[in-house]
Amino acid sequence: MNHTLHIQLSSCEGAVIRALGLIERRGFSLNSCSVSEADGNGRVMKVSVTSTRPGDLLKRQLERLHDVFYVELKPAVISKLQPPGIRPISRRI
Amino acid sequence: MNPSTHIAPALRSGSQILIEALERNGVKQIFGYPGGTIMPVYDALVGSGLRHYLCRHEQGAALAADAYGRVTRKAGVCMATSGPGATNLVTGIANAFMDSVPMVVITGQVPTALQGTDAFQEVDIFGITLPIVKHSYIVRSVADIPRIVNEAFQLAQGGRPGPVLIDFPKDISTGMSAVVDIAPAAPLEARLPDATALETASKMLSQARRPLVIAGGGIAISDSVEVFRQFAARTGVPVTATLKGLGVMPTDAACFVGMLGMHGNGAANHAVQNCDLLMVVGARFDDRATGHLAQFAPSARIIHLDIDAAEISKLRKADVGIVSELAPALEGIRPERKANPGWCAQCAGWKKEFAWRYDAPVEGIYAPKLLRDMSQAHPEGLTITCDVGQHQMWVAQHCEFDHPLDHISSGGLGTMGYGLPAAIGAKIAKPEATVVCVSGDGSIMMNIQELATLKRYGIDVKILLFDNSALGLVRQWQELFFDGNYSEVDLSDNPDFSAVASAFGIQSKSISKPEEVSDAIEWLFNTDAAALLHVSIDPMDNVWPLVPPGKPNHKMMRSNPVKGR
Known part of the structure; x- marks a missing residue:
């Protein structure tokens, strides 16, 4: 199952690597990751992960990090679970 | 200005x-x-x-x-x-x-x-x-x-x-x-329980026919032991404990069925496998406690109380998760009636059936009996620190604790070498306590140098060292699960531990016969400084019962099927 999470975190030293390390160590493989400055303070990290474990568990594990202000778990992307044969053609272009 | x-x-x-x-x-x-x-x-x-x-x-x-x-x-x-x-x-x-x-x-x-x-x-x-x-x-x-x-x-x-x-x-x-000092930060704000969740939990407890509580280490960590005891008395729900929860209830309390898990008591493991409601308080479904997770407490609905939201449904899905300080949550769970007397009687029956026996046919010193006798001879309570291995499980099984913080054991990491430095830390923290380090011949060597710390600061720690000339728990697993193919577990060339202690300036004594035990224990506790009692035991002694890896908790082995002990 794929999960997408938006993580607002401090810009303190180690915040990004701490969150990324937790993601992999807790059994979620990282598909993509981007880090950018947040509008207010800190940074926003957007990650896409794959795991058999539930995304809300990862959300709660990230939330207990002192550096993490807020985690938003985006709804799961269902289309990826559909067999290839019933995908709309437009998705392949 | x-x-x-x-x-x-x-x-x-x-x-x-x-x-x-x-x-x-x-x-x-x-x-x-x-x-x-x-x-x-x-x-x-x-x-x-x-x-x-x-x-x-x-x-x-x-x-x-x-x-x-x-x-x-x-x-x-x-x-x-x-x-x-x-x-x-x-x-x-x-x-x-x-x-x-x-x-x-x-x-x-x-x-x-x-x-x-x-x-x-x-x-x-x-x-x-x-x-x-x-x-x-x-x-x-x-x-x-x-x-x-x-x-x-x-x-x-x-x-x-x-x-x-x-x-x-x-x-x-x-x-x-020239930075100025600032006052220490206020403690983090206490997290209080959700009222609806408390209500649901109370209702589930009222409806349960076979409720059981697992008492975990979080109860002592959050200083909730008294509140927990009041909860247990008020509800009458039978209680089992994890390794770190031991001492939350007195061993002889009618509703207490002992420690669950791999080396837990049969009563606790049968209770947990048969309950229809499991209320887990400050514990985290560790694999040593649950055995095969998919078959753990198979008929039970789960109420999980923990301060850490990330523990809820991490391993076992909770029907109700209460993220809160434990004391207010325990105070807020109020079932309408006391636990089903028939179920409590069944748990009491298991407790009697699986009570520890001390009549094992061993020729030498039987460590479980020694530990039980030592514990019972000190009704004022001991603070026991453990190393890791067979002796650690024997302490958990056979010593009695008035409070979980009297039992200092490396639970999660299982750190061999913990016992001696832990005894030093515990004695310095609580100088009035009688602190005993129970160790094994494998573990003691991992931090043997701390005997010098004991000596230097005159820290009065009693060391009870069980020596089976082996890495006992690994040897036991090789005996049971690796066809007796013993690999790197022999420690028969151990140093003379009494002489080692003496070289550090620590009083010491060695015993190997059952008739020497009583006097030696008396000697250990009557010395007015740190002392080490070296106890030789049978290299083939095992820890029973044992839930084999991958098995559910009620499939306990109670002896080696080949040799019968």
Whole structure:
């Protein structure tokens, strides 16, 4: 199952690597990751992960990090679970 | 402002600011080992109000600080230099992390300008410890020290406690600043339970025919032992305990069925496998407690109480999760009626059926009986620290504890070498306690150097060393699950442990016959200083019962099917 999470975190030293390390160590493989400055303070990290474990568990594990202000778990992307044969053609272009 | 009345804050070194910040946070004792980059801090230590205990290995210092933190429920503090000093702390930090122990760790670091250049004794301890700390800092400015130290204590002790690391570069410790001190941070705000969840939990308990509570280590960590006992008395629900929950209920309490899990009591494992409602209080479904998870408590609905939201449904889905301080949650769960008397009677029946027996046909000294007798001979209570292995399980099974903090055992990490430094930390934290370190011949050698710490500071710790000339628990598994193919478990060339103790200036005695036990135990407790009693036991003694790996908890082995013991 794929999960997408938006993580607002401090810009303190180690915040990004701490969150990324937790993601992999807790059994979620990282598909993509981007880090950018947040509008207010800190940074926003957007990650896409794959795991058999539930995304809300990862959300709660990230939330207990002192550096993490807020985690938003985006709804799961269902289309990826559909067999290839019933995908709309437009998705392949 | 009138310039004549303005007094500029005095310039102080980073080390002085650090030491004073520790003092302001209530630190009285600290465990450590000096070295290159931490030398300015050791310089500032002289003449301060802190008592420093020099352990003989940084791991000993970290594990002593761990036990100190468990007993006092305040952060234990340890300190070491950069590089190997810091890496030697790692096992102690992981131990504290796994068992939710408050700890503040201070490591020296090479000067900022040299970081990242592979300088002498440079290691990225911040990076190495990321997965095993609750939080960590590299100090980048002298002026940040008071804030960082305050935060470190607030985080280490608040919520679910854990270790916090402060990496302290040498240019920061020698740098000067006029930063003013700040008062220690207020404790983190207590998290209170959700009223609807309490109501649902109360209703589920009222409806349950076969309810059971698992009491975990979180009860003692959150100082909720009394509230838990009141809850148990009010509801009448039978109680089992994890390794770290032992002592939450008196062993002889009618509703208490003992420890569950791999080496748990048959009564506890049968109760847990047959219950229809399981209320888990401050425990985390560790695999040593659950056995095969998919078959754990198969008919039970789950109420899970924990301060850490990430524990709810981590391993077993909770029907109701209550994220809260435990005491208000326990006070708020009020079933309409007491637990079903028929079920309580069944649990009491199991307790009787699976009561420990001490008539095993062994020729030599039977360790479980010795431990039971020692425990019962001290109704005033002992504080027992354990190493890891067969003796650790025998302590959990056969000693009685008035309070969970009287049983200091490395639960999550299972750290061989914990017992002796833990005894040092526990005795310093609680000088009035009679502290016994129960160890094995494998474990004691992992931190044997701490005998020198005992001697140097005159710390009165009693060491009970069971010697089966083997790595007993590994040998037992090789006997049972590896067809008796014994691989690297023979320790029959052990040193003469009595002579080793004597060489460190510690009184010692060796016994090997059952008729010597009584006098030897009396001798151990009547010595007025640290002493070591070396007890030779049968190398083939095993810990029973045992839930084999991958099996559910009720499939306990009670003896080796081939040899019958």
